[in-house]
Amino acid sequence: MSSTAYDPNNIFAKILRGEIPSHRVYEDESVVAFMDVMPQGTGHTLVVPKAPSRNLLDAEPAALGQLAIAVQKLARAVKAAFVADGVTVLQFNEPASGQTVYHLHVHVIPRFEGVPLKPHTGDMEKPDVLAANADKIRAVLKG
Ligand code: 5GP
Numbered sequence: 001m002s003s004t005a006y007d008p009n010n011i012f013a014k015i016l017r018g019e020i021p022s023h024r025v026y027e028d029e030s031v032v033a034f035m036d037v038m039p040q041g042t043g044h045t046l047v048v049p050k051a052p053s054r055n056l057l058d059a060e061p062a063a064l065g066q067l068a069i070a071v072q073k074l075a076r077a078v079k080a081a082f083v084a085d086g087v088t089v090l091q092f093n094e095p096a097s098g099q100t101v102y103h104l105h106v107h108v109i110p111r112f113e114g115v116p117l118k119p120h121t122g123d124m125e126k127p128d129v130l131a132a133n134a135d136k137i138r139a140v141l142k143g
Contacts (some may be wrong), residue, residue, distance in 0.1 A: 004102075006054045012103035016050055023127075023134035025077075026141055030063065031070040035130045036107065040117040043082045043110040043133050047071050053104045055093040067106065073141075074108045081136040084110035088117065 007013075014020040015034065022034035025045060036044040049067045053059040075087040090107040092099035098120055109117065 004054065006052050006058070007102060008052065010101060010103045012046075012048050012101055012105060013052065016048065016103075023130045025134050025137040026070070026074060028066075028070065030066040033070065033074050033108075035125075035134050037124055037130065038122050039109075039125050039130075040107070040120060040122070041088075041109045041111065041115065043078045043084070043137065045074055045078055045108045045137065047074050047106045047108055049104055054102045055099060055104050056091060057093050059104050067104075071106050071108060074137075077137050077140045078108055078110045081133075081140045082110040085113045086111040 011020065015022045016032055024032060024034045026033040026047075030051065031047060031049055033045055033047045036046050047067065047070050049059070049063050051060060051063045053063070056064075071089060075089060078084065079087050088107070088109045088111050090109070091105070100121060111117075
């Protein structure tokens with residue numbers, strides 16, 4: 001397990017507290033989901049548990065069931081919203097793995113045949129594009 005402490009001022013903690021804006025698409029008692037600002041593909045969404053943990057390694061096992069259920073809900077929603085062929089689910093733990101934000105989160109990325117993922121930390125997407133994509137996901141979740 002990592003010996004590095006959880007930092008309550010990490011960027012996702014600030015987003016969860018509403019101190020920094022995000023394009024939220026889903027929230028329940030344990031989880032928030034919002035658009036990734038540097039998407040690796042159209043509709044790249046992050047699913048973030050409200051409970052503080054640095055990553056999977058220090059997370060409370062009891063919180064993981066609800067997270068997995070939310071990841072499935074968002075995977076189904078993004079696949080439908082973008083009429084995707086598949087969905088990639090990614091999660092990184094510590095810098096050696098590629099983690100850059102130290103609050104547990106799961107990447108949910110719609111995939112299209114023949115379209116590779118963009119780099120993990122690439123270009124910022126335009127806010128209006130993120131807003132439009134978030135609208136599509138919310139519409140599917142609303143039913
Ligand atoms: P990690 O490498 O930690 O698994 O991924 C962190 C993700 O957070 C990256 O995909 C990055 O684009 C995204 N990200 C970084 N800063 C922000 C931010 O301020 N807002 C949002 N919505 N996403 C962010």
